[in-house]
Amino acid sequence: MVGRQARVGIIGAGNVGSTLARRILELDLAQVVLLDVIPGRTQGLALDLNQAQAISGNHSTILGTESYGDLAGVDIVVLTAGFPRKPGMSREDLLKINGQLVQEITIKAINQAPNAVLIVVTNPLDVMTHLAWQVSGLEKERVLGMAGILDSARFASFIAAEMGISVRDIRAMVLGGHGDLMVPLPRHTTVNGIPLPELLPLSVIAPLIDRTRNGGAEIVSFLKSGSAYYAPAAATAEMVAAILADQHRILPASVYLEGEYGLTDVCMGVPIKLGARGVEQVIELPLIGEELTALQTSGANIRDNIQLLKTMLV
Numbered sequence: 001m002v003g004r005q006a007r008v009g010i011i012g013a014g015n016v017g018s019t020l021a022r023r024i025l026e027l028d029l030a031q032v033v034l035l036d037v038i039p040g041r042t043q044g045l046a047l048d049l050n051q052a053q054a055i056s057g058n059h060s061t062i063l064g065t066e067s068y069g070d071l072a073g074v075d076i077v078v079l080t081a082g083f084p085r086k087p088g089m090s091r092e093d094l095l096k097i098n099g100q101l102v103q104e105i106t107i108k109a110i111n112q113a114p115n116a117v118l119i120v121v122t123n124p125l126d127v128m129t130h131l132a133w134q135v136s137g138l139e140k141e142r143v144l145g146m147a148g149i150l151d152s153a154r155f156a157s158f159i160a161a162e163m164g165i166s167v168r169d170i171r172a173m174v175l176g177g178h179g180d181l182m183v184p185l186p187r188h189t190t191v192n193g194i195p196l197p198e199l200l201p202l203s204v205i206a207p208l209i210d211r212t213r214n215g216g217a218e219i220v221s222f223l224k225s226g227s228a229y230y231a232p233a234a235a236t237a238e239m240v241a242a243i244l245a246d247q248h249r250i251l252p253a254s255v256y257l258e259g260e261y262g263l264t265d266v267c268m269g270v271p272i273k274l275g276a277r278g279v280e281q282v283i284e285l286p287l288i289g290e291e292l293t294a295l296q297t298s299g300a301n302i303r304d305n306i307q308l309l310k311t312m313l314v
């Protein structure tokens, strides 16, 4: 990639999309193309962000647009367009409305950038990732959903607060669907290499697991008019960086499964190796009975919602 800075297209310039654009620019990861349907919104944001870059001295720039033609040849497309939930709603309540959007947007974006890696953020995450994979026609390695890094970060932050230690020493692992049935894994969560159950009794870990499962809804209940966006944008930027710099990171992400963990034709959060080509490997952890059962229950729920969406998108 000598002589050309990478380009990242972000579709949806709402809370997550605009925060992600800012983060990519501040980390100087790539040129950004930010697209939304609201006339003038992305042009205004782009002027503001480019002026902020002039202050921080970073050289990456951003283009605001309503035209898909401006996405031509981008290296990564991030889908953040779509409705967030409100208090009292589940992510699945967004199935139809966001399904229609994701279907349309994915096709338009991939027509312009057929070689891109596609990162889906729109909820309900795993079903939208499966839909984007299906309508894009891309190989499964190039379609990923962002959720596992976010859910693991939430688990880590609750553990750090409980133990009174730095979050930096915690490596949390949350797999499964991005919903109430997500699967935080204490045995695979470590504090500087020490498995969590050796440091905290299960009676203390259990409420942290519940809070993690409810982490998105907890923020929605405070914000009222939307959902979380700082941590989701940070998590997505982590994936963008891993792809652009071919870092071969081991991270949880929602990807298309073909038999791994006993699941087929479903997108769900699992540990992967992430590099320039997208998913380089799905890592199969040795899970004990109840962990595997929880993962398969979560997968079955996603599959039901994939089927339900099919009846909604005619």
Ligand SMILES: NC(=O)c1ccc[n+]([C@@H]2O[C@H](COP(=O)([O-])OP(=O)(O)OC[C@H]3O[C@@H](n4cnc5c(N)ncnc54)[C@H](O)[C@@H]3O)[C@@H](O)[C@H]2O)c1
Residues within 6 Å of the ligand: 011, 012, 013, 014, 015, 016, 017, 035, 036, 037, 038, 080, 081, 082, 083, 084, 085, 094, 098, 101, 105, 120, 121, 122, 123, 124, 125, 146, 147, 150, 178, 226, 227, 228, 229, 232
């Ligand atoms: N995967 C995750 O962990 C995660 C985390 C946070 C949010 N989300 C999801 O991300 C989505 C966006 O959240 P948000 O807080 O940024 O919402 P938001 O309402 O702030 O922004 C959504 C943006 O999408 C735009 N949009 C709508 N239709 C469009 C179209 N056809 N083309 C282009 N842009 C279009 C809107 O104009 C708006 O600017 C929601 O579905 C939310 O649930 C997922």
Ligand SMILES: O=C(O)C[C@H](O)C(=O)O
Residues within 6 Å of the ligand: 084, 085, 091, 123, 178, 215, 216, 217, 219, 220, 227, 228, 232
């Ligand atoms: O909770 C939501 O609806 C948004 C997102 O999925 C999150 O987990 O913050």
